[in-house]
Structures are given as C-alpha cells and as structure tokens.
Amino acid sequence: MKHSIHYFALFSIWLFATASSGQTRLINDKDIADETNSEDWLAYGRTHNEQRYSPLTQINQKSVAKMGVDWHLDLPGDVGLVSTPLVIDGVMYFTGSMNIVRAVDALTGTVLWQHDPKVAEEVVGHKRAGWVHNRGLSAYGNKIFAATWDGRLQALDRNSGKLLWSTRTFGLEEPLYITGAPKAFKGKVLIGNGGTEAGPTRGYVSAYDTETGELAWRFYIVPGNPEDGFEDETMEMAAETWSGNWWEHGGGGNAWHAFTYDEELDQLYIGTGNGSPWNQKLRSPDGGDNLFLCSVVALDPDTGEYLWHYQTVPGETWDYNSNMDIVLADLTLEGRDVKALMHAPKNGFFYVLDRLTGALLSAEKFADTNWATHIDLATGRPVERQGARYEDGSENIFPSPFGAHSWHAMSYNPKTGLVYLPTIHLSADFIDESYNTQWRSVAFEGGTAVDWSQGADPRDYSGELQAWDPVTQQKRWSVPQSDPWASGTLTTAGGLVFQGEANGHFSAYDASSGETVWTFDAGLGISAPPITYAIDGKQYVSVLVGYGGGYASGLTPGSERLGWAYGVHTRRLLTFSLDGKNSVPQQPAPHYPEPLIEADFAVNNNLAEKGAGLFIQHACYACHGLGAISGGMAPDLRASAMFFSEMTQPLRGIVREGKRLDRGMPGYPDMSDAELVALRHYIRREAHAQTDINWE
Ligand code: CA
Numbered sequence: 001m002k003h004s005i006h007y008f009a010l011f012s013i014w015l016f017a018t019a020s021s022g023q024t025r026l027i028n029d030k031d032i033a034d035e036t037n038s039e040d041w042l043a044y045g046r047t048h049n050e051q052r053y054s055p056l057t058q059i060n061q062k063s064v065a066k067m068g069v070d071w072h073l074d075l076p077g078d079v080g081l082v083s084t085p086l087v088i089d090g091v092m093y094f095t096g097s098m099n100i101v102r103a104v105d106a107l108t109g110t111v112l113w114q115h116d117p118k119v120a121e122e123v124v125g126h127k128r129a130g131w132v133h134n135r136g137l138s139a140y141g142n143k144i145f146a147a148t149w150d151g152r153l154q155a156l157d158r159n160s161g162k163l164l165w166s167t168r169t170f171g172l173e174e175p176l177y178i179t180g181a182p183k184a185f186k187g188k189v190l191i192g193n194g195g196t197e198a199g200p201t202r203g204y205v206s207a208y209d210t211e212t213g214e215l216a217w218r219f220y221i222v223p224g225n226p227e228d229g230f231e232d233e234t235m236e237m238a239a240e241t242w243s244g245n246w247w248e249h250g251g252g253g254n255a256w257h258a259f260t261y262d263e264e265l266d267q268l269y270i271g272t273g274n275g276s277p278w279n280q281k282l283r284s285p286d287g288g289d290n291l292f293l294c295s296v297v298a299l300d301p302d303t304g305e306y307l308w309h310y311q312t313v314p315g316e317t318w319d320y321n322s323n324m325d326i327v328l329a330d331l332t333l334e335g336r337d338v339k340a341l342m343h344a345p346k347n348g349f350f351y352v353l354d355r356l357t358g359a360l361l362s363a364e365k366f367a368d369t370n371w372a373t374h375i376d377l378a379t380g381r382p383v384e385r386q387g388a389r390y391e392d393g394s395e396n397i398f399p400s401p402f403g404a405h406s407w408h409a410m411s412y413n414p415k416t417g418l419v420y421l422p423t424i425h426l427s428a429d430f431i432d433e434s435y436n437t438q439w440r441s442v443a444f445e446g447g448t449a450v451d452w453s454q455g456a457d458p459r460d461y462s463g464e465l466q467a468w469d470p471v472t473q474q475k476r477w478s479v480p481q482s483d484p485w486a487s488g489t490l491t492t493a494g495g496l497v498f499q500g501e502a503n504g505h506f507s508a509y510d511a512s513s514g515e516t517v518w519t520f521d522a523g524l525g526i527s528a529p530p531i532t533y534a535i536d537g538k539q540y541v542s543v544l545v546g547y548g549g550g551y552a553s554g555l556t557p558g559s560e561r562l563g564w565a566y567g568v569h570t571r572r573l574l575t576f577s578l579d580g581k582n583s584v585p586q587q588p589a590p591h592y593p594e595p596l597i598e599a600d601f602a603v604n605n606n607l608a609e610k611g612a613g614l615f616i617q618h619a620c621y622a623c624h625g626l627g628a629i630s631g632g633m634a635p636d637l638r639a640s641a642m643f644f645s646e647m648t649q650p651l652r653g654i655v656r657e658g659k660r661l662d663r664g665m666p667g668y669p670d671m672s673d674a675e676l677v678a679l680r681h682y683i684r685r686e687a688h689a690q691t692d693i694n695w696e
Helices: 002-023 029-033 119-123 233-239 605-617 645-655 673-689
Strands: 068-074 086-088 091-095 101-105 111-115 138-140 143-147 152-157 163-168 183-185 188-191 204-209 215-220 259-262 267-271 295-299 306-311 326-333 336-343 349-354 359-365 372-376 381-384 395-397 411-413 418-424 428-431 451-454 463-469 474-481 490-492 496-500 505-510 516-521 531-535 538-545 572-577
Touching: 029 183, 086 138, 101 143, 138 183, 152 188, 183 259, 259 326, 326 411, 349 372, 359 372, 411 490, 418 496, 463 496, 490 531, 496 538, 605 673, 645 673
Parallel strands: none
Antiparallel strands: 068 572, 086 091, 091 101, 101 111, 138 143, 143 152, 152 163, 183 188, 188 204, 204 215, 259 267, 267 295, 295 306, 326 336, 336 349, 349 359, 372 381, 395 428, 411 418, 418 463, 428 451, 463 474, 490 496, 496 505, 505 516, 531 538, 538 572
16 A cells, blocks of 8 residues: 555656746747747747847738737726737737736637736835836746836746745835836846936846845946945946936936847847936036936846946936837948847837947937937937027927827837837927926926926827838828827738727728728727737737736826716726637727716815915825826726715825725825815816816
C-alpha cells in the first residue's frame, strides 16, 4: 500500500509540472520584438517598436465589408475604458475601471480570471488625485504587470491571475497617480506617474525586477533642491537650466505615458511631462530650458543612466508635455537609412529623430499651431511667436492644453510608409494676471498658476484622423471628425486603418486613400485603441467601448453634447471577425441629464461663489465637469438629488468619508459642514440656471 501511495503522489507531481510548464510560454524580449508573430499582441504597441502594425491580411480592404461582431463581453460596472488589451496564446488580458484586470478566452469572450487590486480599500482615509482608468498591461516571462491608481505596481501569474508581488511606487500621501501601462524589458518593468497639476510634484520613472519586484533603478526627470545634493551629474547638469527656487514647486515633468524599449539599439526612451506649475514665470522666474521637461530622454535600460535627450518645448508654459507614444521605425531620409524615432507631442509638431544620437532630423506642424512659427533645424529649437507666453495679457494659443495629439496612440504602417495620427484642433485663451510669486501649489489642490479657457474654434470640426508621411513631413489624407478625442489607431498589412470615435463609430479606412470601407455604430463613445490577433488561422479585431479620459470628463465644454451620460450606457468589449454574426444588445439613445429643482431653495450667491471656488480648489470638476456639467465620467451633480437640503447626512458620507470610493469618488475628510453647504448652493445655482438647456 505504501508503494502505491508513493507512486500516486509522484504521478500527481508529474501531472502538475506538465500542466504548468506546458501552458506558460515564457515571454522574452526577442518575442516582444518579433514583428512577424501575427497571432499575438504581446505589448502595449503590439511589439517593442510600438508601431501598432499587424501583418495580418485576412481582414482587408475587400473582405472587411463582411466583418461583424464575433463575441462581446458586457462590463456593466465599468466607466471610462482606455486600455489596449494584450493577446497571448489565445487569451486576452485588459484593464477596466478601478484597475481590475481580466483574462478572457480570446475565442469566446469567457472570463477566465479576474484580479481586483481593491483600490478603494487601499486609499480609504487618504486624499487622491487623478483618474481611475488605466491604459494597459505588460507581459514578461510568465507574468502580467499592472499598475494601480494609488501607485502600486503588481505582478500577476498569467495563467491564474494570482498576485505574485506588489510594490508601492509612491507614498499614499503623495498627490500622484498612475494611468499608464507598465513597460517590461530585459527582466525589468518600468512605471512612471502623473500628478503634475495635483500638487508640488517631482516626476520620476522607476524600474523593478520582474521576478522579485525589487527596485532596480530610478531616474528623476527634474532636479531637486541643490542643498540636498544632486543624485548624479545628470541632475547637476539639468539644474543649470532652472532658476529661482523651482524645487518649492516640485518642477513636474511627470512621465504618465510613453515608454518605449528599443530592442535593436538596447536603449529605453521615455516621454516626459510639462512643468509644475505650467506658468514658467512662477516656476523658473529667470527662464531657462528646465530640463528634462517635455522631452524624449534616452536611458540605459540596465542602469537608468542618462544617454541623450531631445526637448520639444524648452521652458514649457502651456501644458505641452511630451507624454505621447514614441514609435520606432527604419526610414530612408534623403537616401540615407535612419534608425528613426517618431513623436507627435501635444505641441503640434511631428518630430523625426535619429535614435542613435537623439539628433533632430525634421519637425513640421501637423495641426493648428501658433505658439511657435517653426523648429529651427540648425539649433533643434522652436522659434516662438512674440506674445505666446501670455506676457502681454490674454493670448489665444493653438494647441490647447489637451494638445494637438494626446495619449491616443498613432500607428505606423511600413507598407504605406504612413503614420495614422489622431489629431485635435482646439485652442485656449491663457491669462495669468491673478497670479504672483507668492503663489504656491498645495498637495491635492494643485493648480497651474495660469487661467485658461477654451478658445474660439475657427473650423467646423475639431477632430481629424490624418495619414502623415514622416519622410516628407506632409499630410497624405485626412478624415475630418466633428468631435475631438477619437481613439488610437491600428493599421494592418491588409491595407486598413481602424479607429473608434467619440461619437461611437468604429471604422475601417483604406490605409492608402483614407476612404471609409466599413463602420459599426457601438452606441457609446470609443476612446480605447483597437487591436487585432489570430487564432487557428482566423483574424479578429477587438476594441473596448466606453468613452474615457480627460476630455471625456468635462474638463472643458463639449463632451456633454454627445449624450454619454454617467451610468446610462453599457461598457463592453467587442470582438469582430469576417464571419461574426453575434447580435449585440442595443444601447440606450444618447441621454442628457436634466438638472433637478429643489422647490423653495433660495440660492445665496455669496455661498454659491464660495462653493464654486471649492469645486475648483478640490478639482471636483476633473470628473464632474467644469460648471458642474458632466461629460459622463461621473454623475452630473445638477441632476443629483444628493445636493438637496434633506440629503445632508448621505452627502457627508460620500464627500467626507469616501462612501463611494468603490466608484472612484475620493473622500475629503477635512471638508467642513459649512463648505458642504456652500457646495450645495453652487450646485443648486447651476441646476436652477440651466434647466432650460438645449443641446440641439
Ligand atoms: Ca499636464
């Protein structure tokens, strides 16, 4: 008997070992760099080059007309979806609201596992800045890496979703957040953070060991207080480009997006953020370039040591960060083969750099841009227009702080030689008259030290999909779009470009001509970029549907006109194929919240003004919308009974104690009763004033 038990135990161990080693392919850098693997989508931009180009051709210009929904997965608890899914060996991985990671069978949409990092439990009792969405995941070895709003980086077992390690990348008391996808390379995983506008922050990126979660290295983007000593010679060099007591403002530069690993040259590139505060007159009063704000910085992937940088906006003062995707390609420029790096940051110029050296090769405007006339190729510097730094009073500047291009990834198709670039045409009026050198940013109240509002729009469209030729630096074709904030793009060897729009249309375009060859109405705005993959010789296209991100929240007027009101439409993952015949439940019609009237409520205008100030000070508008007009990412407070007089107790619970933290509403423990009353007067004033609003 003893023998048989022994053999049975051995047999079980053998079975277990076979099952685990046989199913988990260990992903390495060669795999992630392999452009010819058409079945998987192994990294944020598909491969290390971040081109979002797939060699798949089954769905092409001719066949795409037959494309229909193959399967769908409803995500009723989710809000804004901005994530790029990964596909590995027939399993799809993606991030939803509150950083929940799901693995689904990519053939059927069946959920295989789900990991909830329990963000609400982590942050209860702490203030929070920023956003509850996240743009994606990273895969390496047998692991999936995910980051959380509150600053944790986590490693999950790819097969089971089991948490293998979790590490804090910043303290819970810091006014920082993470919305970016981690980037894994060479046994390390990199993450940055956002928060430039949320307090006096000093940006940095950190690399952790993929196996242990131990910190491998950290690179600071701006120098700290010289009295504390600089971390290294690079920070000493950067400090020479700053003036005044910049460290009291943090400096900013936060890297919330854009990490590219160059497997060929073994270099890491990070896109860096704008200054904290925006207004350089206060941040660095005697000017200076303020390194490494608004730059592409090349780092040694093993040590994090500085290699080179190219700064797109020296002495930045308009929120023109360079946190937009960094795409690598081999280009032929004037007969010369170039290892190129392509970058289209907020500032409206399309840059081509030689990534061996960081030398600027060309830069041209791809959108309405008036802060600079051109980029001087001899010096590599922009030539600014007089008055652009709002030194002469109010100034209308293109692009707006939303940028001419934001985090919506561009794709590059080596067959057409074109970049497919989601473009935004908005301007802003800047004025800084009400700020002086006494101004200080307060953690979780933040500020920019300059006032801005959306400027007049000279076009009848504010969004555009452009096919951009990076060699000639010219537009080849264009699809004007009435609204800005369309999704990132996907391009394929099938001669197609895919993109979702804020109006809910998901379209395929002929990659050479821009002709619309297929459209599906998802019934809800799309902000997440589509991907494609194949299983058993069949090609699929997937996209997450759920209007999301900064513009969607109502930071500026516009989004509310789309009618994607909070809690009305079902967020979902849609997957298409050529023989897809799945019917998707119809979405409700666009909905416009109706402001509620509290009978007999007399608005005290002084209190309402105080409430309006609190609404700005605590950044309530960042989710609930400027003027309390929600863009759909959070409830429209004018239409909420929560601000009725009789709801004092429940309102305290939500605002002060964080009772809706599970929905992403942070708690404000020091908000007084008097302040809550002032907020009520503000919300009632806005609700009563706008009851006759008509979006038609
Ligand atoms: Ca910013």
